[in-house]
Structures are given as structure tokens and as C-alpha cells.
């Protein structure tokens with residue numbers, strides 16, 4: 527048994543290597559990850575999910591939603607956009623200030639209407655210079671950092687996903703397949719609980735050409751009591767239950783929807799900066815097309 531110790535040593539080294547790679551290195555990199563602060567507001571991020579949403583995460587896991595949906599946003603870069611918000615009392619002054627600080631922005635600036643997106647600059651330092659110059663000339667401008675990339679253009683998320691996004695998830699389910707859209711920001715893009723419930727019951731009620739399977743077993747169909755239940759689904763046409771019946775969500779369905787509504791990742795972090803739009807997503811999100 528001369529080679530016994532050699533076999534043992536080889537096995538030991540192989541196991542030690544894989545343990546280092548799969549356990550030790552990730553632990554050193556992320557083991558002590560703590561909640562971050564948003565920039566510049568300084569709010570704690572992330573905030574733990576509610577108990578109901580945590581139960582919903584388990585339902586999500588048990589139903590295998592992860593086989594079709596990812597929860598991770600990729601990003602290829604950022605664009606830095608300067609928006610003129612006020613020209614003050616001397617528009618000509620502001621225009622010449624813009625011309626000096628960032629000539630290519632002045633080409634499109636008409637100064638007739640504010641707020642006006644002046645255009646994009648290479649980095650935040652240049653943008654800050656332009657803002658300072660505009661301020662010195664008596665005007666006002668703001669800078670927006672807009673992450674860019676295919677996932678973001680599809681409006682699946684506002685910025686790339688970072689480790690903190692998953693800090694309070696006991697089981698992280700980033701997913702690897704995308705038969706359906708990424709759900710990172712589902713709580714913001716599909717913010718209606720009623721929409722989510724209808725979609726779970728029968729996706730075609732709200733997305734006529736949907737290929738997602740329905741989950742009707744998360745609901746009960748029952749005779750309407752004295753008065754219809756307040757949370758009964760507003761179903762009509764082919765989806766309507768027989769006369770005198772109603773379809774109501776079970777606790778599992780409610781929890782799953784609470785989880786889906788808790789999904790958002792738009793907090794601006796040092797690691798992944800983004801300027802959230804001030805009003806509902808209609809203003810200068812120039813990169814998002816749909």
C-alpha cells in the first residue's frame with residue numbers, strides 16, 4: 527500500500543482547492559457584506575422584506591418561477607445627461623457659459639424652453655463643470671446618471687444588480703433562463719396587486735398572447751356568500767366563473783404577489799449609481815425605449 531498516502535494527498539489537495547474556490551473565496555469577498563447607504567440621500571439599503579413578502583419568496587421558490595425568470599440586471603455603461611432647468615435672467619450669458627464648458631451641448635440648446643435636456647457628456651466630472659459654469663452665469667442645471675445596456679433598455683431594471691440587492695434573501699435566486707422577462711424591478715413596472723393576481727390566475731386575462739402558464743390552484747372558486755368577497759378577481763368573458771361563483775386568492779397567492787411587489791432595485795448606490803427619475807418614468811429617461 528505504498529501509494530496509499532499519495533492517493534490520500536491527491537484527494538486532500540483536490541478537496542482543499544475546491545473548498546477554497548467555492549467556500550473560502552466567496553466568504554472572504556461577500557461574507558461580511560453589510561447594508562449600504564444610498565447616494566446621496568444616505569438611506570439604509572436594502573430594507574428587509576415584510577413577513578408576507580418573505581413567505582411569498584418561498585412560494586416563488588416552490589413553484590419554480592426561477593426556471594423562466596431571472597432576477598439580475600446587466601449593464602454595459604452609463605450615460606451622463608445634463609438638463610437645463612432654468613436660464614435665470616440672462617439667457618445669452620448661460621448660452622456662452624455652456625459653449626465654453628461643453629461646446630457640443632450648446633449646439634442643441636435653444637434656451638427657449640426649460641427644462642431641456644442639453645445632451646450627454648463623457649463623465650460626471652465634465653457634467654459637474656458644465657453645471658458649475660451654468661450656475662455662475664445665473665442659470666441652473668441638473669445631472670442625471672443613466673445606466674445603459676440591453677436589460678435596462680427593456681426596462682427590466684434601472685441599474686445593474688449588485689450583491690447588496692440580495693442581502694436579505696435567505697435563498698438567492700438570480701436565475702439563468704429568461705423565457706419570461708427579468709423580474710428585478712417587477713414591483714415598480716407592474717405595481718398593481720390586481721394585475722399581478724389576474725396574471726397569476728390566468729396570464730391571458732391581462733397579456734392576451736402570454737405563454738406563461740397560469741397558476742389557478744393558488745385561487746379558490748366558490749359560491750358567492752351574502753356579499754361578494756372584496757378580493758374576488760374581476761373576471762369576465764371566457765375567464766369568468768360560473769354564475770353565482772367567485773374566484774378569490776389564497777394566502778399563498780397574496781404572499782406571492784406581496785413578494786413580486788417588493789421586487790425593485792432602483793436605489794442609487796455608490797457601487798452602481800443611477801439617478802431615479804423625479805416623477806413617474808416619463809421624463810428624461812432617454813435610454814429607455816419600448
Ligand code: HEC
Nearest residue numbers: 589590591594705706707712715729733736737738739741
Ligand atoms: C414557462 C415559463 C414561465 C414560468 C414557469 C413562469 N413564467 Fe412568468 N412569464 C413568462 C413569460 C413568457 C412572460 C411574458 C408574458 C406575460 O407577461 O405573461 C411572463 C411574465 C411574467 C410577469 C410580468 C413581467 C413583466 O414585466 O411584464 C410576472 C410578474 C411573472 N411572469 C411572474 C411569474 C411568477 C411569480 C411565476 C411563478 C409562479 C412565473 N412567472 C412563472 C414565463 C413564465
